[in-house]
Amino acid sequence: GDSVTQMEGPVTLSEEAFLTINCTYTATGYPSLFWYVQYPGEGLQLLLKATKADDKGSNKGFEATYRKETTSFHLEKGSVQVSDSAVYFCALSHFLTFQGAQKLVFGQGTRLTINP
Amino acid sequence: DVKVTQSSRYLVKRTGEKVFLECVQDMDHENMFWYRQDPGLGLRLIYFSYDVKMKEKGDIPEGYSVSREKKERFSLILESASTNQTSMYLCASKTGADYGYTFGSGTRLTVV
Numbered sequence: 563g564d565s566v567t568q569m570e571g572p573v574t575l576s577e578e579a580f581l582t583i584n585c586t587y588t589a590t591g592y593p594s595l596f597w598y599v600q601y602p603g604e605g606l607q608l609l610l611k612a613t614k615a616d617d618k619g620s621n622k623g624f625e626a627t628y629r630k631e632t633t634s635f636h637l638e639k640g641s642v643q644v645s646d647s648a649v650y651f652c653a654l655s656h657f658l659t660f661q662g663a664q665k666l667v668f669g670q671g672t673r674l675t676i677n678p
Numbered sequence: 679d680v681k682v683t684q685s686s687r688y689l690v691k692r693t694g695e696k697v698f699l700e701c702v703q704d705m706d707h708e709n710m711f712w713y714r715q716d717p718g719l720g721l722r723l724i725y726f727s728y729d730v731k732m733k734e735k736g737d738i739p740e741g742y743s744v745s746r747e748k749k750e751r752f753s754l755i756l757e758s759a760s761t762n763q764t765s766m767y768l769c770a771s772k773t774g775a776d777y778g779y780t781f782g783s784g785t786r787l788t789v790v
Contacts, residue, residue: 605781
């Protein structure tokens with residue numbers, strides 16, 4: 563079945579450091595790929611997405627490129643801030659039914675802490 | 679903005695109790711989902727619904743049931759709560775035409 567594997571956390575960085583969170587997936591066909599972020603005490607929010615190979619998703623300074631040849635969707639940011647401290651989830655999706663119900667398969671999450 | 683509201687942030691229940699977790703969305707979304715979130719396991723799908731009175735099992739439906747009598751409301755039911763159901767429960771909704779889920783803030787359930 564489909565699966566998503568993220569790098570082990572927690573990750574601790576200093577402010578303005580470069581961030582990479584690795585994500586690889588196993589899936590049949592051509593899934594869509596997502597990064598979600600969960601700030602303390604809140605639900606998940608969609609951070610960025612890519613729906614086909616070589617697409618680059620970007621938002622709030624974060625980027626990720628859909629690499630089909632390496633089945634990867636690594637999250638990057640050039641200069642992190644304290645406010646980026648959160649748990650980050652990589653996910654993939656396929657459409658389940660003709661009605662459009664779409665199942666998301668999540669990685670285990672990576673906790674990121676940014677120190678000032 | 680779409681809002682997904684979960685009725686309780688924290689719940690403590692006793693083993694064997696019947697537990698209801700409620701979720702309401704305000705944007706007429708067709709699809710609604712219940713996930714549980716556990717450390718090191720990410721989010722796992724319990725049940726989903728693509729229309730009123732329609733439901734489908736997810737990856738871990740055992741010990742749970744759901745109800746969707748109205749489009750805006752999707753309830754998760756623990757028929758007889760057990761300690762291994764202690765977890766964070768997240769509800770989400772989406773339209774059929776869009777890829778993004780909207781999540782509620784979660785209900786942290788402790789079964790003692």
